[in-house]
Amino acid sequence: MAAPRTIAIDGPAGAGKSTIGALVAERLGYLFLDTGAMYRAVALAARQRDVDPDDAEALGALAREVRIALGPPTVRDGRAYTVLLDGVDVTWQIRSADIDRIVSQVARVPAVRDAMVAQQQALAARGRVVMVGRDIGTVVLPDAQRKVFLTASAAERAKRRGDELAARGQVRPRQELLHEILRRDQLDSERAVSPLRPAEDAVVVQTDGLSVGQALDRVLHVIARPRA
Secondary structure (H helix, E strand, O other), X not given: OOOOOEEXXXXXXXXXXXXXXXXXXXXXOOEEEEHHHHHHHHHHHHHHOOOOOOOHHHHHHHHHHOOEEEEOOOOOOOOOOEEEEXXXXXXXXXXXXXHHHHHHHHHOOHHHHHHHHHHHHHHXXXXXXXXXXXXXXXXXXXXXXXXXXXXXXXXXXXXHHHHHHHHOOOOOXXXXXXXXXXXXXXXXXXXXXXXXXXXXXXXXXXXXXXXXXXXXXXXXXXXXXXXX
């Protein structure tokens, strides 16, 4: 059986989509695209240019203007990939607490999504791509040949986020991280445009208690098996 040309991995904040998606792409030799990083880059650009996250018109114009590029890691510092915003490495800047707080607000603006989705679909048209996000299987790539919905409990996701920050020398209260994740879940699932939900033909992979290697194996198994 031929390998799938397009693989969509969706799921809530902190489910491990970026880590697992990057590893799947590396294993298969595919292009990796984390759409969440693109929205985070727009949010960072808005913060840098003092664009109000409630100003939908200004955010849409900004999303059409900025240049966002994702590629393989350029520095050995734990990153799964490198993100460039107008040519500047912002891989870790887009993971700051300030961006965590506004990214869902920015991502729900229709004009921002239109600008990002157009770029995402153009890249996917080339094939051999692993794309991760919130609405890949439902909106961006509804015809993706494999769809995975990667998830974990909110408590598990808060723990992972805390561990990730600690590895970079940052400490934040677990309760604060949990509150942030629950708020993002609500914003992402209740937004009018492209809400977070599993595609009807997606395979749900629950990762509570699994190591990265175990989660990766489960996702690779889903990708390899014949589609029903």
